[in-house]
Each structure stands twice: as C-alpha cells, then as structure tokens.
Amino acid sequence: MSTRTAHNPSAPPAIETRQLRFRWPGQSRTLSFPNIQLQQGEHLFLHGPSGTGKSTLLSMLSGMMVPESGTVDILGQSLGTLKASSRDRFRADHLGVIFQQFNLVPYLSALANVILPCQLSVSRRTKAKPDARAAGVELLGQLAIPEYLWHRNVTDMSIGQQQRVAAARALIGAPEIILADEPTSALDTDNRDRFLDLLLTLADQRHCSVVFVSHDQSLARHFHQQLALENEA
Amino acid sequence: MSRVRLALSLATASLWYRRKVLALVCLTLTLSVTLLFGIQYLRTEIRQSFTSTITGTDLIVGARSGQLNLLLYTVFHIGDATNNIRWETYQSLAQDQRVDWAIPVSLGDSYRGYRVVSTNDQFLERFQYGNDNSLNLAQGEWFGERFDVVLGSGVAKELDHQVGDQIVLSHGGGRTSFSNHTDLPFRVSGALAATGTPVDQAVYISLDAMEAMHVGWESGVAIPGRTLSADTAKDRSFTPDAITAVFIGLQNPIQTFQLQRELNQFQPEPLSAILPGVALSELWRMMGQFEKALLGISVFVVATSLTGLIAVLLTIQAQRQREVAVLRAVGASSGLIASLYSLECTVLALAASGLALFVGAGAVAGLSPWLLSQYGIQISLRALSANEWLLLASVPVAALLISLLPAWSHWRQNRKQGFGSDGGG
Numbered sequence: 001m002s003t004r005t006a007h008n009p010s011a012p013p014a015i016e017t018r019q020l021r022f023r024w025p026g027q028s029r030t031l032s033f034p035n036i037q038l039q040q041g042e043h044l045f046l047h048g049p050s051g052t053g054k055s056t057l058l059s060m061l062s063g064m065m066v067p068e069s070g071t072v073d074i075l076g077q078s079l080g081t082l083k084a085s086s087r088d089r090f091r092a093d094h095l096g097v098i099f100q101q102f103n104l105v106p107y108l109s110a111l112a113n114v115i116l117p118c119q120l121s122v123s124r125r126t127k128a129k130p131d132a133r134a135a136g137v138e139l140l141g142q143l144a145i146p147e148y149l150w151h152r153n154v155t156d157m158s159i160g161q162q163q164r165v166a167a168a169r170a171l172i173g174a175p176e177i178i179l180a181d182e183p184t185s186a187l188d189t190d191n192r193d194r195f196l197d198l199l200l201t202l203a204d205q206r207h208c209s210v211v212f213v214s215h216d217q218s219l220a221r222h223f224h225q226q227l228a229l230e231n232e233a
Numbered sequence: 234m235s236r237v238r239l240a241l242s243l244a245t246a247s248l249w250y251r252r253k254v255l256a257l258v259c260l261t262l263t264l265s266v267t268l269l270f271g272i273q274y275l276r277t278e279i280r281q282s283f284t285s286t287i288t289g290t291d292l293i294v295g296a297r298s299g300q301l302n303l304l305l306y307t308v309f310h311i312g313d314a315t316n317n318i319r320w321e322t323y324q325s326l327a328q329d330q331r332v333d334w335a336i337p338v339s340l341g342d343s344y345r346g347y348r349v350v351s352t353n354d355q356f357l358e359r360f361q362y363g364n365d366n367s368l369n370l371a372q373g374e375w376f377g378e379r380f381d382v383v384l385g386s387g388v389a390k391e392l393d394h395q396v397g398d399q400i401v402l403s404h405g406g407g408r409t410s411f412s413n414h415t416d417l418p419f420r421v422s423g424a425l426a427a428t429g430t431p432v433d434q435a436v437y438i439s440l441d442a443m444e445a446m447h448v449g450w451e452s453g454v455a456i457p458g459r460t461l462s463a464d465t466a467k468d469r470s471f472t473p474d475a476i477t478a479v480f481i482g483l484q485n486p487i488q489t490f491q492l493q494r495e496l497n498q499f500q501p502e503p504l505s506a507i508l509p510g511v512a513l514s515e516l517w518r519m520m521g522q523f524e525k526a527l528l529g530i531s532v533f534v535v536a537t538s539l540t541g542l543i544a545v546l547l548t549i550q551a552q553r554q555r556e557v558a559v560l561r562a563v564g565a566s567s568g569l570i571a572s573l574y575s576l577e578c579t580v581l582a583l584a585a586s587g588l589a590l591f592v593g594a595g596a597v598a599g600l601s602p603w604l605l606s607q608y609g610i611q612i613s614l615r616a617l618s619a620n621e622w623l624l625l626a627s628v629p630v631a632a633l634l635i636s637l638l639p640a641w642s643h644w645r646q647n648r649k650q651g652f653g654s655d656g657g658g
Contacts, residue, residue, distance in 0.1 A: 062562065064561065064562070084566075084567070085566050085568070088561075088565070088566040088567075089564065089566075091562070091563075092563065092564020093564070095564075097562040097563065099559070099562070102555040102558075102559070104559065105556050105560065106250060106556060107249065112246075116560075116563050117563050117564065119235065120239070120565055169563070
C-alpha cells in the first residue's frame with residue numbers, strides 16, 4: 001500500500017476545468033460552472049442548492065457527459081479529445097465513483113461489486129496488491145463490513161453498509177480521483193462522520209483526490225478546497 | 234478475452250437474479266419451440282411412415298384403373314375394386330421366371346366395418362412395411378383350418394377378441410350389413426402385431442374360405458338351400474375363379490419397368506400394374522399441403538412467444554437503469570451493456586431450445602410405444618436432419634436479432650444518461 005508522497009509540482013493537476021457550460025437537450029437554460037484546479041492528492045468539497053448542476057458537473061468530470069463548451073482535463077488528459085469508448089476506458093482506469101444511493105449491482109455479492117473495477121481495467125487490477133480479491137477483502141475489512149456479508153447478496157445490507165461497499169469499490173486499485181455524489185445524504189450523523197473519515201483516510205493512503213458533493217456545509221472543514229455552485233439569477 | 238468473460242459472468246448472475254420472471258418466459262418459449270420442433274419432427278416421421286406403408290413389393294397388379302385408385306383399395310382398403318382379375322392370370326404371374334413371389338388378395342367382405350382380406354400364407358411371409366419389417370403374429374397362429382381368421386392388431390384391440398372366439402363375417406363393405414355369413418362362422422386363430430399401417434385395420438382369411446362362403450351367393454344374396462354349411466364345406470376343395478389383386482416381388486428389381494409395361498399391355502384381360510412407392514409419394518403430395526399449414530402455424534406460435542420475450546426484456550430494462558448507471562460509472566462501455574442484453578436474451582433462447590430438445594426427445598421416446606399400440610402410428614427416435622438442426626438453431630438466432638432492440642434502445646438512452654439514475658440535478 002502506498003503512503004502519501006510529497007506533492008510533486010511537475011505532476012499534472014488531478015482536475016482542471018475551464019469555462020465549462022452545459023445545456024440539457026430541449027432546454028434553453030445553460031448551466032455555467034466556475035473553473036476548477038485541483039492538485040493530485042487534494043480533496044475538493046462541492047456544495048450548492050439543488051438544480052445548480054452538481055451532478056451534471058460530476059458527469060462531465062467523469063466523461064459520461066460532454067460539455068456544450070469549455071474543457072475538462074483530468075490528469076493532464078483532455079476528455080474532449082477522447083472518443084466515447086476511450087472515455088469509458090479512461091474512467092475505468094483513473095476514476096472511482098460513489099453515488100447517493102443504489103450504488104451496487106444487485107445480483108453481485110459485496111466482494112464481487114468491490115472488485116468490478118479490476119475486471120474492467122487492467123491498470124486498476126495491477127495496482128490492486130497482491131491481487132484484486134485480496135485487495136477487496138482488505139478494503140471490506142478496513143471499511144468494517146462484517147465478514148459474513150462479503151459473499152451475500154448486497155440487497156441484504158443496510159444503506160450505511162452499502163455505501164461503504166461502494167467506497168471500497170471506488171478505492172480499489174488506487175484510482176487517482178474519486179467522485180462522490182452526496183454519498184452521505186441517506187446516512188445518520190454518526191454513520192456520516194465515520195464514512196467520511198474512512199473514505200478520506202483510505203484515499204490519503206492511496207494518494208487519491210476526492211471530489212465530494214454535499215448539501216451539508218459542516219463537512220467542508222475536512223477538505224483542502226471548497227467550491228460553491230450558485231443559481232444564476 | 235477478459236471482457237467476454239466479464240460479460241458472461243455478469244449475464245449469468247443477472248439471469249440468475251431474475252430467474253423467477255425469466256423462468257416463466259423461458260417456459261413459454263420452451264413450449265412453443267417444442268411445438269414447432271415437434272411438428273417438424275412428426276411431419277417428417279409421418280411422411281416416412283406413410284411412404285413406407287408397403288415396402289419390398291415391386292408391383293401391385295389389379296384390374297385396369299388409375300394408379301391411386303388401385304393403391305387405395307389394395308393397400309389402404311379405401312373404395313372398391315373396379316373389377317377382378319382371373320385366377321389364371323395370377324397363376325401365370327406366379328410362375329413367371331422374373332417373379333420371386335406373388336401374394337394373391339381378394340377383397341369384398343367386411344367384419345363390423347373392417348375389410349376382410351382373403352389371401353394365403355405368402356402374405357405373412359412376404360408382405361413388408363417400414364424398414365423392410367415383416368409381419369409378426371402377436372398371439373395365436375396364421376390361419377390353418379379353412380374357417381380360421383387372423384385379426385389385424387387394431388381390430389383385435391378395438392373389438393377385444395381373443396384366440397378361439399367365433400365371429401361372423403358380413404357380405405360387402407360397410408359398418409352395418411344386413412347380409413351376414415351366419416351359416417359359416419369363423420374361429421379367431423391369431424392376431425398380428427401392430428404395424429402402424431392399414432394392415433392393422435383388416436382381418437385375414439384364406440382364399441378357400443372366401444370361395445366357400447360365397448357358394449350360393451352368386452346373385453349377391455344368399456339363396457336358401459344353395460349355400461354351404463360348415464360340415465358340407467369342410468371336405469370340398471375350392472379354387473377361386475377370380476381375385477382382386479396381386480402383390481409381386483421380383484427376382485431382380487431392375488425388371489420392374491419391363492414387367493409393368495408388359496402387364497399394362499396384357500392381352501388376355503385389361504390389367505394395371507403400379508409401383509407402390511411412386512403411387513404413395515403421389516398420394517402424399519396431395520395430402521402434404523395440410524402439414525405445411527401446421528408448420529406455418531407453429532412458426533407463428535414461436536414468433537408470438539419471442540414477442541412476449543422482448544416485451545418482458547424491455548420491461549426489465551426499465552428496472553435496470555440504476556444497475557446500468559453503476560456499471561457505466563465503473564467504466565463499462567455502452568457496448569458491454571448492450572452485449573449484456575443480447576447475451577441474456579440469447580442464453581434464454583438457447584436454454585429454451587435445449588429444453589425443447591429434451592422435452593421432445595423424452596416425449597417421442599416415452600410415447601412411441603403407446604402411440605403405436607393405441608393409434609397405430611409409428612414414430613421412432615432418430616438423429617435430427619440438418620434441416621431440423623437449422624430450424625432449432627434459428628430460434629436463438631432470432632432471439633439474438635430481437636435482442637438488438639433493447640440493446641439499441643440502451644445505446645440511444647445512454648447518450649442522455651449522466652451521473653445518478655435520475656439523469657441530472
């Protein structure tokens with residue numbers, strides 16, 4: 001397991017966006033976003049009221065949506081120049097993703113959900129030490145998922161447990177960036193704090209940058225940077 | 234390679250997860266494929282069984298008539314002979330160098346609706362059907378005494394006669410006859426084993442007995458005082474003047490056409506000689522339209538259940554948006570998701586086809602003895618023909634084709650799908 005290395009100023013930033021604008025098909029309103037510059041290993045807190053395009057921003061950062069204008073550079077790679085299939089591969093290699101809820105594939109066990117990225121990406125598989133399965137088991141242990149649930153159907157788990165399995169999946173194979181879209185909104189305060197603590201600790205150990213979206217301003221103090229999205233008048 | 238394995242393992246897990254709904258769809262599909270396949274199999278079998286109603290016989294010779302007519306009344310016992318042929322003609326045929334054997338057949342009487350065929354022991358020895366199967370006795374023995382009768386298996390089963398029963402034959406055809414040969418009752422000496430051919434639906438007596446029965450019946454009805462009783466008939470010998478037809482087997486089948494031409498131009502009396510195989514094929518061509526319609530209907534049944542399958546898959550797809558969003562976020566390409574849909578649909582159809590094969594084979598193996606004994610239909614398990622494999626394979630292929638519909642609809646939706654299942658916010 002890698003420990004946090006000293007910041008290398010010559011490494012490309014984890015995320016760099018410029019002049020991002022997005023418009024939903026069939027809608028006249030255009031969303032525009034402030035520029036982001038996030039160094040590798042740093043964490044970003046993203047907040048703002050509903051409808052300001054937080055999820056849309058994450059979709060563009062992950063390469064699942066294409067901005068109307070502006071550029072997204074992830075780890076020095078401009079997503080706009082990649083084809084859809086290359087963006088999928090890039091996402092599998094370099095990004096971990098946690099949703100608000102329904103994070104897991106219902107017909108796979110907890111462990112199978114965790115090692116899914118290693119099956120889709122060779123680089124994630126090689127970075128998972130000693131192998132995908134062992135890394136998955138270690139992460140599930142670190143995220144306090146009881147062992148008897150590892151091979152069970154994920155639908156038997158509580159929301160908190162499901163979110164922690166999703167965190168394990170995002171972390172496995174040490175991707176450079178983790179995008180988390182309000183992953184704590186369905187959790188109570190205790191669970192929320194524990195989840196955030198575990199996520200950031202494990203991300204630091206792997207030198208991952210975390211982009212974390214939440215309504216909850218009180219979480220902002222855990223992050224290096226914060227960014228507020230606002231409704232345009 | 235790992236992509237393919239991932240897709241396979243995901244598809245398997247997904248199918249297993251939805252097994253309850255999909256089992257029903259699979260069952261529907263299995264039943265309809267079984268129907269389609271069963272009809273295809275049966276029609277081949279029935280055609281085979283039909284065209285081998287009589288084998289080994291090179292020529293059937295009767296009075297001058299059309300080939301179908303001659304075939305119908307001699308083999309299928311449908312309709313009546315146009316005329317008889319002389320006993321001398323039969324004798325000269327039987328003595329012909331080229332002729333290996335000849336079975337004389339005389340028709341005209343009936344027993345409770347079943348045809349009475351009067352013949353000799355050549356019939357038991359030489360008559361063949363199916364894959365050159367010979368006739369066998371299921372019980373008792375071939376007629377030895379003059380007034381013995383041997384029953385076809387269908388007659389024995391239907392009328393529940395045992396060896397030793399006394400029966401009275403009727404004059405002329407038809408189920409109910411007002412003129413019965415009551416003064417000359419027959420004793421059942423044996424019953425033939427089931428053949429699945431019209432042989433099962435007739436009773437067999439000797440030519441002598443037929444002749445003896447009709448002494449005093451020259452005008453068509455019994456003239457009192459002129460008919461014989463069992464005792465008076467016993468010691469007299471009877472040689473028929475005429476018979477209805479002769480089944481001929483040749484020494485060398487190459488001479489079939491030569492002899493056929495000769496017989497068709499036979500000077501002493503007008504004859505027709507037919508090749509039973511050719512006549513049977515012609516008859517089947519007339520009746521074969523019906524089976525094509527049946528096959529067409531079963532194709533529609535399969536199409537209907539494939540449509541049902543696609544409806545279920547599209548419904549399931551709507552429930553799968555979240556799962557697909559997760560897979561996409563983890564880095565699965567739209568191609569992988571689309572291939573999941575196609576794979577699942579094809580696997581279902583493959584399973585249904587495989588099951589149908591099992592069900593069909595089981596049904597044929599299990600039911601064929603019963604069908605033969607109960608209905609006289611001979612169906613046996615055999616290796617599938619190339620066409621049948623093709624028909625079976627067409628179901629998964631059709632499933633693969635229709636699965637492109639949900640795959641395509643995913644691909645279209647995917648362009649709008651972003652982070653989270655609700656598509657934005």
